[in-house]
Amino acid sequence: MSANYKNIKTETDDEGIVWIHLDKADSSTNILSADLMDELEQELTNLNNKPPRAVIFLSDKKNGFIAGADINEFTRLETEHVALTVIQRGQRVMNMIERMPCPTVALIHGFCLGGGFELALACRYRIADNDTKTKIGLPEIKLGIHPGFGGAVRSIRTAGPINAMNMMLTGRTFSAKAAKKMGLLHYAIPKRHLMTAARSVIKKPPTEPKIAWWAKLANNRYARPLVKKVLIKQVSKKAIRAHYPAPYALIDIWERYADDEQRFMEEEAISVSQLILTKTAQNLVRVFGLQEKMKAYSKIKDYNPKHIHVIGGGVMGGDIAAWCALQGFSVTIQDKEQKTLAGVMKRAYSLYKKKLKKRLLITEAMDRLVPDIKGNGLKQADVVIEAIFEDAEVKSNLFREIEPQLKPDTIIATNTSSIPLEQLAPALKDSSRLVGLHFFNPVAKMPLVEIVCGKSTSEQTMQRAANITKTIRRLPLPVSSSPGFLVNRILMPYLMEAVVLAEEGVPLKAIDKAATEFGMPMGPIELADTVGLDICLKVAENLSQQMDIGVPERLRNLVNNKNLGKKTGRGFYTFKKGKPVKPDLSKDYTPPTDLPDRLILRLLNEAVACLRDGVVDSIDMVDAGVIFGTGFAPFRGGPMTYANSRGIEQLVKLLENLDSRYGNRFKPDIGWQELLKTE
Numbered sequence: 001m002s003a004n005y006k007n008i009k010t011e012t013d014d015e016g017i018v019w020i021h022l023d024k025a026d027s028s029t030n031i032l033s034a035d036l037m038d039e040l041e042q043e044l045t046n047l048n049n050k051p052p053r054a055v056i057f058l059s060d061k062k063n064g065f066i067a068g069a070d071i072n073e074f075t076r077l078e079t080e081h082v083a084l085t086v087i088q089r090g091q092r093v094m095n096m097i098e099r100m101p102c103p104t105v106a107l108i109h110g111f112c113l114g115g116g117f118e119l120a121l122a123c124r125y126r127i128a129d130n131d132t133k134t135k136i137g138l139p140e141i142k143l144g145i146h147p148g149f150g151g152a153v154r155s156i157r158t159a160g161p162i163n164a165m166n167m168m169l170t171g172r173t174f175s176a177k178a179a180k181k182m183g184l185l186h187y188a189i190p191k192r193h194l195m196t197a198a199r200s201v202i203k204k205p206p207t208e209p210k211i212a213w214w215a216k217l218a219n220n221r222y223a224r225p226l227v228k229k230v231l232i233k234q235v236s237k238k239a240i241r242a243h244y245p246a247p248y249a250l251i252d253i254w255e256r257y258a259d260d261e262q263r264f265m266e267e268e269a270i271s272v273s274q275l276i277l278t279k280t281a282q283n284l285v286r287v288f289g290l291q292e293k294m295k296a297y298s299k300i301k302d303y304n305p306k307h308i309h310v311i312g313g314g315v316m317g318g319d320i321a322a323w324c325a326l327q328g329f330s331v332t333i334q335d336k337e338q339k340t341l342a343g344v345m346k347r348a349y350s351l352y353k354k355k356l357k358k359r360l361l362i363t364e365a366m367d368r369l370v371p372d373i374k375g376n377g378l379k380q381a382d383v384v385i386e387a388i389f390e391d392a393e394v395k396s397n398l399f400r401e402i403e404p405q406l407k408p409d410t411i412i413a414t415n416t417s418s419i420p421l422e423q424l425a426p427a428l429k430d431s432s433r434l435v436g437l438h439f440f441n442p443v444a445k446m447p448l449v450e451i452v453c454g455k456s457t458s459e460q461t462m463q464r465a466a467n468i469t470k471t472i473r474r475l476p477l478p479v480s481s482s483p484g485f486l487v488n489r490i491l492m493p494y495l496m497e498a499v500v501l502a503e504e505g506v507p508l509k510a511i512d513k514a515a516t517e518f519g520m521p522m523g524p525i526e527l528a529d530t531v532g533l534d535i536c537l538k539v540a541e542n543l544s545q546q547m548d549i550g551v552p553e554r555l556r557n558l559v560n561n562k563n564l565g566k567k568t569g570r571g572f573y574t575f576k577k578g579k580p581v582k583p584d585l586s587k588d589y590t591p592p593t594d595l596p597d598r599l600i601l602r603l604l605n606e607a608v609a610c611l612r613d614g615v616v617d618s619i620d621m622v623d624a625g626v627i628f629g630t631g632f633a634p635f636r637g638g639p640m641t642y643a644n645s646r647g648i649e650q651l652v653k654l655l656e657n658l659d660s661r662y663g664n665r666f667k668p669d670i671g672w673q674e675l676l677k678t679e
């Protein structure tokens with residue numbers, strides 16, 4: 001047993017095999033931090049001088065092999081030169097593993113991502129636990145970079161460019177079975193066989209996974225330009241080069257240098273050292289960190305709810321119930337209408353089929369979701385989530401009716417999107433257990449849940465609500481019980497401005513295009529149609545009682561005529577097969593030059609107002625809420641970071657200008673003054 005290392009432990013067994021146990025100090029997860037890399041480099045140098053029979057890398061952490069490089073170290077890289085040195089060092093360590101004069105094996109369980117999988121790829125053999133918790137991938141693209149420790153070269157060599165590019169360009173993670181099928185692993189087997197399999201590949205090399213002939217062909221110098229075109233076409237559907245340069249950079253270096261691995265690897269490092277300093281990468285890394293901050297709102301450990309009872313099986317309640325059951329809770333779902341409950345079960349089945357795939361798992365999830373028209377589940381529920389009509393009176397009546405049936409410590413959560421909790425609290429005897437759990441539509445796709453804290457909500461209830469949110473793999477964001485909370489309040493002025501622009505005669509497609517070019521996942525007109533115009537109108541009207549938001553007539557007219565958007569097949573757009581039909585813009589049409597600013601500045605102005613009002617506790621949380629609740633261009637780092645990047649003073653002047661031209665809905669919020677002081 002070797003000493004002096006903090007993060008790795010090596011032992012030699014009686015067969016002369018060296019086992020390198022990765023066990024990062026003071027961390028529940030292995031990451032390739034600088035100190036761990038130092039130790040690895042030193043150990044590999046020692047082993048190289050006196051090669052053992054074989055080296056096996058394994059992790060002593062419960063959750064997995066290695067989750068990736070140390071992201072926090074990225075943010076401290078100040079120049080391209082420093083970045084390049086760090087990346088080249090990573091490559092050096094991986095090359096040492098690859099060049100060991102003895103067999104090397106990566107024994108994988110749980111997370112094996114990014115730099116972790118790059119290390120595995122440098123080993124001669126890769127064997128993984130076939131449990132569902134095993135996740136293999138190179139997700140660097142999600143942080144605005146691509147693999148840099150030789151992972152691009154080695155994944156392409158190992159699995160062929162089509163499979164490897166698919167993994168790297170999407171950033172998707174794969175099960176052990178899928179990774180094996182792609183040729184990335186030698187074995188995907190049950191955990192209990194891992195050690196034996198590792199010993200056996202050392203003694204008798206397994207047959208190498210075969211790459212299909214067509215996959216090899218894609219790497220051919222004459223085929224590459226064509227494949228590059230296809231890849232670029234696919235990537236550009238999701239992200240443009242100016243916003244997300246990393247996938248394009250990866251495709252470029254592969255196309256140019258795939259014939260010369262040495263050069264390809266050098267270019268891989270250079271490319272990452274440049275990408276890592278871009279605003280996109282810096283913002284994406286920060287946004288990644290914000291998720292961790294949100295998860296940290298859930299601090300309690302001794303809370304163990306088992307049963308969730310959802311009331312209201314409509315758009316939201318049905319999907320919330322299905323999601324909670326998918327995440328392992330036993331769930332009862334109550335509605336007044338039997339046929340609504342049948343609809344919930346049908347939708348749940350499609351969700352489970354998509355997510356779980358295996359029949360047994362689908363059946364188990366369906367068994368956890370129980371339709372409950374009489375509300376029998378109330379008695380044993382640890383949490384009740386109310387998602388009935390958006391009406392304070394109706395919700396209050398329901399609360400009065402159910403409270404006597406609940407256990408004393410059952411949490412009562414409402415999914416209201418606009419009613420302040422103070423209006424609902426009087427209906428309850430114990431309103432300290434009332435909290436808002438505001439999900440976003442569609443529940444299975446939107447990661448954010450606003451935890452709405454009313455005046456009477458106890459700290460314990462808030463903590464429990466955050467805990468449940470985290471348990472169902474959503475991001476909790478505590479917000480104050482104020483009109484529209486955070487996300488809807490910020491989103492509505494933007495949506496309403498889009499409708500005003502439409503009223504002024506700006507073509508709908510031009511409005512949506514301005515937003516998607518800014519980096520929004522969907523334009524505001526299409527978004528309003530998707531959410532439902534009746535819901536938009538209701539939220540806008542509620543908000544307009546408290547703030548100067550302005551509800552355009554065109555929206556009211558559409559709702560009065562029952563053109564509610566996607567759900568009725570017609571709203572601003574007409575929908576065909578669930579997709580909006582957007583008439584082409586005439587060739588000589590040029591949109592107003594202030595179009596993007598009119599949309600985005602109303603959003604930014606409201607974000608500043610929310611910060612000033614203390615709806616959330618920090619700039620970070622305004623950014624996080626808007627990104628995870630609306631999809632706001634993550635590469636811009638959220639509204640507040642974007643505002644900073646444009647310059648606060650400059651934005652205030654622009655708002656004043658828009659105010660004088662279009663009216664006081666653009667009046668700069670007084671909160672900007674505070675920001676000016678810190679600029």
Ligand code: NAI
Binds near residue numbers: 415
């Ligand atoms: P919905 O109209 O689709 O569903 C409401 C369901 O509640 C209906 O199935 C109805 O039969 C049932 N219901 C009404 N009163 C009931 C009672 N006393 N007992 C049992 N069931 C009852 O409404 P949706 O859109 O699902 O909204 C529900 C709540 O979620 C509202 O408070 C809404 O503001 C909020 N919300 C809606 C979002 C959306 O995008 N639709 C997004 C976030 C929150």
